[in-house]
Amino acid sequence: MNFRTVIEPPRHLGYLDHRQHLLLLGSCFVENIGLWLQQRKFDVDINPFGTLYNPESIARNWERIVSGNSFTPDALFQANGLWHSYDHHSRFSRRDRDEALTEMNSRLARAHDRLPVTDRIVITWGSAYIYRLKASGEVVANCHKQPASLFDRELLTVDAIVERWLPIVRYIESHLPACRLLFTVSPIRHLSDGVHGNQLSKATLLLAIDRLQHESRICDYFPSYEILMDDLRDYRFYDTDMTHPSASAITYISELLAESYLTPESREIASQGYKLYTAMNHRPNTGDTDGYKAFLQNTLDRVVRFGQAYPYINMTHEITELNTRINQI
Known part of the structure; x- marks a missing residue:
């Protein structure tokens, strides 16, 4: 029996x-996938604004990447001793406003400069619920633990999401003709919305993606949500909070992604790249400096050979870091 x-x-x-x-935008699940790809030497730009959950905020920040228009000081507000942006995750928050602004604009510039050569955009929507500032009606990407009384909560409709995203799809078709959009729905349950509310939210996102797929051939869908909900429907595949997928579940979904989209050559490159990644992160447990230096030299030789075999993969950072470590011993 099965x-x-x-x-x-x-x-x-x-x-x-x-x-x-590759450009990856969306919830923390897209960061899980992005890290898996990054460790296997894919060229990825992961969440230039930090973690984003709802389609409206992701669309808004996509438009900022396209325009490249810098954030100005009036885009930030101060709370709990930090300067925040409602368009950014709290990882960009700083005690000094200029420092926060510099980091936000530097990250934006990098994403804007990469955009013309982007081949794939992976979008993970986490929730169809949005929060609007009552004072302005602006949809925020992150509430930064501000009082709930400052916001109105709203469930986006399928029509609203499609209407918002169809111009983005058309822009990509016109300006990035070689690019495709890969949508996923995060399998992470937003139980703060209630069990039923979470299901309504996920269903809205799934229906919106299905509509976009019917509107454009550049829109594709990978069933991350279905894999965790139906294939791995057991709490052993969840983290201790019982909402986020466990490390083994993330690995399983990532491996299915690889089986679906990677050629045998790319899978072999990914395998070699991950071995180099683990070697780069190895740290000695003893005082055997000679042995560790030999290990680093061996790793450097492997990295150089890897870069020569696959010249389209930039290994400059790894070579520089290994040479620095060797010279410090």
């Missing part, structure tokens, strides 16, 4: 490739 509902994702080998430039 006691699992096995999800078979669509097969499109070569959809993701090490020669591509």
